[in-house]
Amino acid sequence: MKHRDWVSAWDIFICALAFCVLIVGLVVFPNFGTQFNISQLIAGASERALLVLPMMLLLITRDIDLSVASILALTSVILGLSIQAGIPLVPAMMLTVLTGAALGVVNGFLSTSIGLHSLVVTLGTMALFRGIGYMLLGTGSVNILPEALLNFGFANIPGLPVPWTIVPFFALLPVFALVVHRTPLGRRVFAIGGNPETALYSGIRVDRIRFGLFVFSGMVCSIAGIVYTARLANARANNAFGMELDVITIAILGGVSVFGGKGGVIGVFGALCLVALVRNLLGINGIGGDAQSTIIGMMLIAALLVGNFTPQVSAGLKRLRQQGALAK
Numbered sequence: 001m002k003h004r005d006w007v008s009a010w011d012i013f014i015c016a017l018a019f020c021v022l023i024v025g026l027v028v029f030p031n032f033g034t035q036f037n038i039s040q041l042i043a044g045a046s047e048r049a050l051l052v053l054p055m056m057l058l059l060i061t062r063d064i065d066l067s068v069a070s071i072l073a074l075t076s077v078i079l080g081l082s083i084q085a086g087i088p089l090v091p092a093m094m095l096t097v098l099t100g101a102a103l104g105v106v107n108g109f110l111s112t113s114i115g116l117h118s119l120v121v122t123l124g125t126m127a128l129f130r131g132i133g134y135m136l137l138g139t140g141s142v143n144i145l146p147e148a149l150l151n152f153g154f155a156n157i158p159g160l161p162v163p164w165t166i167v168p169f170f171a172l173l174p175v176f177a178l179v180v181h182r183t184p185l186g187r188r189v190f191a192i193g194g195n196p197e198t199a200l201y202s203g204i205r206v207d208r209i210r211f212g213l214f215v216f217s218g219m220v221c222s223i224a225g226i227v228y229t230a231r232l233a234n235a236r237a238n239n240a241f242g243m244e245l246d247v248i249t250i251a252i253l254g255g256v257s258v259f260g261g262k263g264g265v266i267g268v269f270g271a272l273c274l275v276a277l278v279r280n281l282l283g284i285n286g287i288g289g290d291a292q293s294t295i296i297g298m299m300l301i302a303a304l305l306v307g308n309f310t311p312q313v314s315a316g317l318k319r320l321r322q323q324g325a326l327a328k
Contacts, residue, residue, distance in 0.1 A: 010255045011255060011264055014254060014267055014271050017274060018270050022273075022277055029281065029284060031284055032280070039156055039161045039163055041276055041277070042162055042163055042166050042276075043163040043166070043231055044279065045166070045273075045275075046165040046168075046227050046228075047072065047224040047228050048243065048246050048250060048272065048275070049166065049169040049272055050221075050224040051072070051247045052247050052250045053268075054213065054217035055251045056180075056256050057180070057213050057216070058118070058213055059251055059252075059257070059258060059260070059263065060190060060192075060193040060256060060260055060262065061209070062261075063111065063118040064118050064119055065118065066119070066244055067122040067126040067128075067129055067244075068217065069240040069247075070125065070126045070128075070130040071104075071129055071218055072224050072225040072228060073130050073236070074099070074129045075096045075103075075226070076226075076228055076239045077133040077136050077142075077237055078096050078099045078225075079093065080137070080142030080229060080235025081235070082096070083142065083149075084144070089148060093226055097219055097222045097223065100218040101218050101222070102218070103125070104215040104221075105214070106125060107214040107218070108211035108213075108214030108215055109211070110125075111214060112208075112214075113207070130238075134237040136237070137235070141234040141236040142235040142236075145234075149226075149230045151164075152164050153227075153230030153231040154230075163231075165227045168223055168227060172220075173265070181264070188209055191204060191261075192204065193261035224240075225239075228240055245293060245297065249296050249299055249300040250271045250272050250275050251263070251268060252300060252303045252304060253271035253274065253303040254268030255271075275296065278295065278299070282295065
C-alpha cells in the first residue's frame with residue numbers, strides 16, 4: 001500500500017474479520033456484551049494501542065523495536081519511584097516521559113550512529129531496560145499512588161462504557177494518521193522503507209528520521225507505562241512482560257510489511273480490535289494467558305504466511321490476465 005492510500009483490500013478484510021468476531025461474541029456469549037466486559041476489553045487494549053503506533057512506523061522503515069514492553073516496564077518503575085520519593089504527579093509524569101525519550105535515544109543511537117541492526121540492538125535493550133527496572137525496584141512494587149492517577153486508571157468516561165485509559169490513544173490516533181498519510185514526513189518514512197539508498201540519494205535524511213522514530217517510540221512507550229501503572233494500580237519491573245509479541249502481531253496482521261515500505265493506520269486499527277476481541281473472548285471462556293499467547297503467536301505466523309504468499313498470488317493472477325488479454 002502506498003503512503004497516500006488510506007484503505008487497501010487487506011484493511012477492509014481485517015476490519016470485516018474483527019467485526020465478525022464482535023458479532024459472534026455478542027450472539028454466542030451472554031457475558032460478552034455487558035458494559036463491564038466492554039469496558040474491560042477496551043482497557044486491556046489501551047497499552048497495546050499506544051505501542052503499536054511507533055512499531056508501525058519503525059517496521060515501515062525496515063526497523064523494529066523489541067524493547068517496547070521493557071521501556072513500558074522501566075518507565076512504570078520510574079513513575080512509581082518518583083511518586084514514592086514525594087515528587088508531585090505531574091512532574092513525575094514528565095520525568096517518566098523524558099526517561100522514555102532517553103531510552104529511545106539509546107536505541108536510536110546504536111541503530112543509526114553506530115550502525116547496528118535494530119533487531120539486535122532492541123533485543124539487547126529489551127533485557128537491559130527490564131534488568132535496570134529490577135535493579136531499581138527488585139521484585140517488589142509501588143502500590144501507593146495518587147488518587148488522580150488511580151481514578152484515571154479505573155474510571156470510565158461518564159455515561160459510556162469507555163475507560164479513560166484509552167483516551168491517550170484516541171487523542172494521538174488522528175494526528176498520527178494525518179502525519180503518516182498526508183504529510184511530507186509520512187512520505188519520507190515510506191520512501192525509506194521502500195528503498196533506503198534511493199531515499200538517501202534523494203536528499204532524505206534517513207538516519208535522522210530513523211533516530212527520531214526511536215525517540216518517538218520511547219516517548220509513546222512511557223505514556224503507555226503511565227497508563228499501565230494507573231490501570232493496574234502498581235509499578236513493577238515485570239509489567240507488560242511479553243507484550244511486544246502482541247504489538248508486533250497487531251502491526252503485521254494490520255498489513256505492515258516486515259520488509260518495509262508498506263502499512264496503514266486503518267488496517268492496524270482493525271488488527272488491534274481483532275486481537276483485543278480474541279483475547280477477551282478467550283478470557284471470558286476461562287482460557288489463560290499462556291494459551292492466549294500461543295494463539296496470538298499462531299496469528300502472527302498466519303499473518304506472515306499471508307504476507308509472503310499474497311504478492312506471489314497477485315503476480316500470478318496478473319500474468320493470467322495479461323495472457324488472457326493477449327489471447328483475445
